[in-house]
Amino acid sequence: MAYAKPxxxxxxxxxxxxxxxxxxxxxxxYLHNGIVQADLLNSKWIDTRHIQPPRYDAVQGVQHGVTGYxxxxxxxxxxxxxxxxxxTSGVGRDSHTGDWRRVPNTSFDVDIRxxxxxLLHWSLEVEGGPDDVPAVTGRTPAIGDRYAYFxxxxxxxxxxxxxxxxxxxxKNNGDGFNGTTPFGPDRPYTTLxxxxxxxxxxxxxxxxGTRTTIGLCSWSEIDRSAVVNWSIGLEIWYx
Amino acid sequence: MSRINRARIVxxxxxTAASLNDRFDDFTQANEVDQxxxxxxxxxxPQFKKSPKFQAPFVQTDVLGKSDMLxxxxxxxxxxxxxxxxxxxxxxxxxxxxxxxSYGASGLTLSAGEVLRIYWSLSVRADLTNSPWDDGFQFNxxxxxxxxxxxxxSTSAGCFVAWLQWDVTSNGLTNWTEVPxxxxxxxxxxxxxxxxxxxxxxxxxxxxWSYWLRNLNNGDSSAGTSxxxxxxxxxxxSGAWHYEALGTPTIFGLRVVLxxxxxxxxxxxxxxxxxxxxxxxxxxxxxxxxxGRLVTFVNRMK
Numbered sequence: 001m002a003y004a005k006p007x008x009x010x011x012x013x014x015x016x017x018x019x020x021x022x023x024x025x026x027x028x029x030y031l032h033n034g035i036v037q038a039d040l041l042n043s044k045w046i047d048t049r050h051i052q053p054p055r056y057d058a059v060q061g062v063q064h065g066v067t068g069y070x071x072x073x074x075x076x077x078x079x080x081x082x083x084x085x086x087x088t089s090g091v092g093r094d095s096h097t098g099d100w101r102r103v104p105n106t107s108f109d110v111d112i113r114x115x116x117x118x119l120l121h122w123s124l125e126v127e128g129g130p131d132d133v134p135a136v137t138g139r140t141p142a143i144g145d146r147y148a149y150f151x152x153x154x155x156x157x158x159x160x161x162x163x164x165x166x167x168x169x170x171k172n173n174g175d176g177f178n179g180t181t182p183f184g185p186d187r188p189y190t191t192l193x194x195x196x197x198x199x200x201x202x203x204x205x206x207x208x209g210t211r212t213t214i215g216l217c218s219w220s221e222i223d224r225s226a227v228v229n230w231s232i233g234l235e236i237w238y239x
Numbered sequence: 240m241s242r243i244n245r246a247r248i249v250x251x252x253x254x255t256a257a258s259l260n261d262r263f264d265d266f267t268q269a270n271e272v273d274q275x276x277x278x279x280x281x282x283x284x285p286q287f288k289k290s291p292k293f294q295a296p297f298v299q300t301d302v303l304g305k306s307d308m309l310x311x312x313x314x315x316x317x318x319x320x321x322x323x324x325x326x327x328x329x330x331x332x333x334x335x336x337x338x339x340x341s342y343g344a345s346g347l348t349l350s351a352g353e354v355l356r357i358y359w360s361l362s363v364r365a366d367l368t369n370s371p372w373d374d375g376f377q378f379n380x381x382x383x384x385x386x387x388x389x390x391x392x393s394t395s396a397g398c399f400v401a402w403l404q405w406d407v408t409s410n411g412l413t414n415w416t417e418v419p420x421x422x423x424x425x426x427x428x429x430x431x432x433x434x435x436x437x438x439x440x441x442x443x444x445x446x447x448w449s450y451w452l453r454n455l456n457n458g459d460s461s462a463g464t465s466x467x468x469x470x471x472x473x474x475x476x477s478g479a480w481h482y483e484a485l486g487t488p489t490i491f492g493l494r495v496v497l498x499x500x501x502x503x504x505x506x507x508x509x510x511x512x513x514x515x516x517x518x519x520x521x522x523x524x525x526x527x528x529x530x531g532r533l534v535t536f537v538n539r540m541k
Contacts, residue, residue, distance in 0.1 A: 005263035009256035023263045028293070030266070033352070038269050067294060117295040119536060121358075147473060149308065164308040165530040168475020169362055187467070188451060199477045201358035203300045203534045237295035237538075 002039050003030040060108050062234055069110055069236035072121070076229020082106075084148055084218040084225050086131075100157040100217045103150065106230055107215030114208045114238040120152050122216055123199040124230035130185050131223040132176030141221060146172035148220040152202035157217040168198045172222045195228075296537050297347060301340045303361055303495060303531035305333040310473060313527040315366065316399075318500045320521035323425040323432040327496035330361065330528070339494035340533050344410050346491040347537070349484035354538045357403060357441075359495055360477040361531030365447040365470040368523050371397065372450050372468060375519020376502060390464070393450035399499030399526045400424065400514060403441040403480055406492040415494065417441070419482060424498055424516065428506045433515030435506075443478035444514075446471055447500065447524060475531075493535065500524050 006026050007019040055064045062071030075082075082104040089099040103124075128148050135142045147169040155161040175187035189195060206212055215232065218225075245265065248254065305314050316328045329337045349355055372378060372393035381392045402421050408414035417423050420440030424433050434442075453465045478495070502517045 002269065003263075003266040005260075005267070009259045011256045013256070015254070015256075015259070020259070027263070027266060041270050117298050117536075119298075119534075145310075150475075163302075163532070164306060165302045165304075165532050166360070167308055167362070167530070168360060168477075169473040171472035171474060187469070188449065196474065198475045200360045200475065200532065201477075201479075201534050202532075203298050203536060205298065239293075239295065 002036070003027060003034065060110070062108065062110070064113075066238070068114075068116060068238045069234055072231060072233035073106075074229065074231035075105060076125070076227070078228065082227040082230070084126075084220050084227065086146075086148075086220045086223050089219045100151070100153075100162060100219045102153075102157060103216040103218050103227060103230065106232055107213055108232070108234060109211060109213050110234070110236065112206045112208060112210045112212055112236065116206055116208075116239060117237045118154070118202075118204045118206060118212075118214070119235040119237075120154070120202040120204075120214055121199070121233040121235075122152050122202070122231065123197050124150060124216070125195055125197050125228045126150070126170040126225050127173070127189065127195065127228055128170045128222045128225040129173040130176055130189075131172050132174065133223060143172065143174040143176075146174065146221040148172075148218060148222050148225040150198060150216060150218050152200060152215070153217045154202060154204045154206075154214045155212055162217060166200055166202060167219070168200060170198065170225065294539050296353070296539060297535065298537070299340060299342070299535040301338070301533040301535075303330050303338050303359060303533050304528050305331075305530055307333070307529040308362075310364070310527075310529060313364070313529045316497055316499075316526045316528070318399075318518075318521040318524040318526070319498060319516060320518050322516045322518050323427075324498060324516065327424075327498045330495045330497065330531070337494060338533075339412070339492050340535050341410070341412065341492045342490055342535075346410060346489040347535070348487055348489040349537065350487055350539075351484065352539055353484060355482040355484065355490070356536040356538060357480045357482075357493065358477070358534040358536070359403075359479075359531060360475055361401070361495070362473055362475050362529045363399075363445055364473040364527045366525040366527050367448060367470045370468070371500070371520035371523035372448060374523060375500070375517040376504070377500075377517065377520060390452075392452065393448075393468075394502070395446070395448060395450045396503050397447045397500050397517070397520060397524075398502070398514075399445040399447065399497055400439075400501050401443045401445060401476070401478060401495050401497050402439070403478070404494050404496055405490050407488050407490055410491045412492045415492075418480065418493075420480075424501070424514070428504070428511070428513050428515055431504060431506075431513075431515035431517075433501065433504070433513050435511040435513050437511075439514065441478070441480040442514075443476055444501075445476055445499070445526065447526075473529075493533070495533065497526060497528075499526060 005023045061073040062069045149167040151167040153162040173189040178186040314333045331337050377397050378391045378393045381390050403418045404415040406412050418441050422434035422438035449469045500520045501514045504515045
């Protein structure tokens with residue numbers, strides 16, 4: 001169906017904004033999903049690069065186009081892990097308002113060119129502990145109650161950019177180590193308590209002309225936790 | 240081949256009805272959408288900025304549950320002891336206030352070509368007493384080959400389920416129904432009540448315990464085999480659901496509800512793989528939860 005403007009203007013008639021807007025809206029819809037074959041030149045004249053002039057950032061793994069950003073990163077295996085630790089965050093503290101730390105390598109820096117809605121999809125798998133060091137004054141909580149928390153953030157890992165409602169726990173493998181062969185964790189670290197993917201989505205809005213950092217952060221009560229693998233996917237929709 | 244090459248309106252020009260009509264009529268001819276008119280001018284949807292936003296017209300973030308990250312006093316949900324159950328547990332803030340997504344008096348109306356995308360997460364823990372893995376039909380009898388005889392081994396498949404309900408009737412939020420593709424787990428399946436897996440499209444399964452045997456020698460449990468178990472500790476769970484509207488539904492609210500203890504079961508009468516309610520472990524199982532997040536996002540896809 002070819003475009004047909006819904007409003008025709010006449011001399012001597014008051015020009016109202018709604019009529020012009022109506023024609024523009026109809027044009028928007030036509031250009032989006034109303035173009036039929038008869039409207040198009042009958043020979044190839046357009047390629048993908050013309051529809052969305054791409055800029056692919058291989059470091060961040062995202063593509064930027066006129067409609068926004070899309071892309072993501074993942075990393076991980078048992079010889080290439082990231083770590084989080086209670087020694088820089090949750091040791092002996094009964095408050096989780098501070099001391100959150102970025103999870104290494106999980107952050108994007110993105111330039112927002114237009115007002116945008118943002119979705120950050122994230123997932124990770126973590127081996128928490130074993131941490132069987134007894135609780136003492138200044139080193140709490142008890143072995144079986146230690147967790148590493150992970151949350152997405154945007155802008156800052158402080159309270160303005162992160163919510164504890166987004167935080168998800170990974171439990172300490174609190175059974176400690178086996179004293180004889182095979183040396184290692186004394187009890188299975190099951191998919192229920194420990195291993196097992198944690199996933200979440202962070203939604204946010206940002207204005208044009210801002211540079212924003214977005215990624216994952218952690219607050220931990222476990223002495224050492226290994227982030228075995230992680231992924232982050234980014235959707236930024238320009239409005 | 241025509242080319243739209245009309246000069247811009249500049250200060251001092253007189254806008255007439257004819258000039259306005261010409262600008263829109265420029266787009267009405269066959270064969271005119273080509274490299275000059277569209278490609279080179281980089282016409283793109285964001286160029287037509289309007290409200291509501293075109294590609295991502297709606298986003299809303301709501302909290303789920305209780306703000307209690309360190310589990311000081313989590314919300315506790317008891318397992319259901321009768322089947323079919325009467326009503327599921329609605330995620331709340333610990334003070335009996337449901338935590339839901341509410342879309343206001345006018346609701347959220349989806350248009351053709353729009354996709355509703357729901358993402359949610361919640362921190363949960365299994366709170367177990369006694370040995371629920373021995374209750375109901377949570378175990379299988381495993382025939383031993385040695386002197387130990389048969390052993391009842393838990394399947395470790397007992398679980399709670401969480402699923403999505405919405406209200407598409409009014410902003411009174413008293414008409415909750417399951418979202419499309421989702422059952423209420425009340426379907427009669429043989430002598431049980433539950434749902435076929437095909438109707439669990441907005442369901443998240445929450446495992447409750449692990450069960451394993453030590454010193455089991457080729458099925459022989461006579462040499463000091465011991466049962467070890469562990470309740471599923473605190474961890475984050477999540478769910479996602481996408482819906483492409485067939486009509487133009489108006490959604491006034493959306494929420495997450497809980498039910499348990501469930502167990503997978505093959506229903507031969509219906510030849511279906513199902514999740515059914517097992518009331519056997521009810522007295523021994525609670526599910527605790529703290530906080531979570533519910534994200535509503537609408538995309539225009541075409």
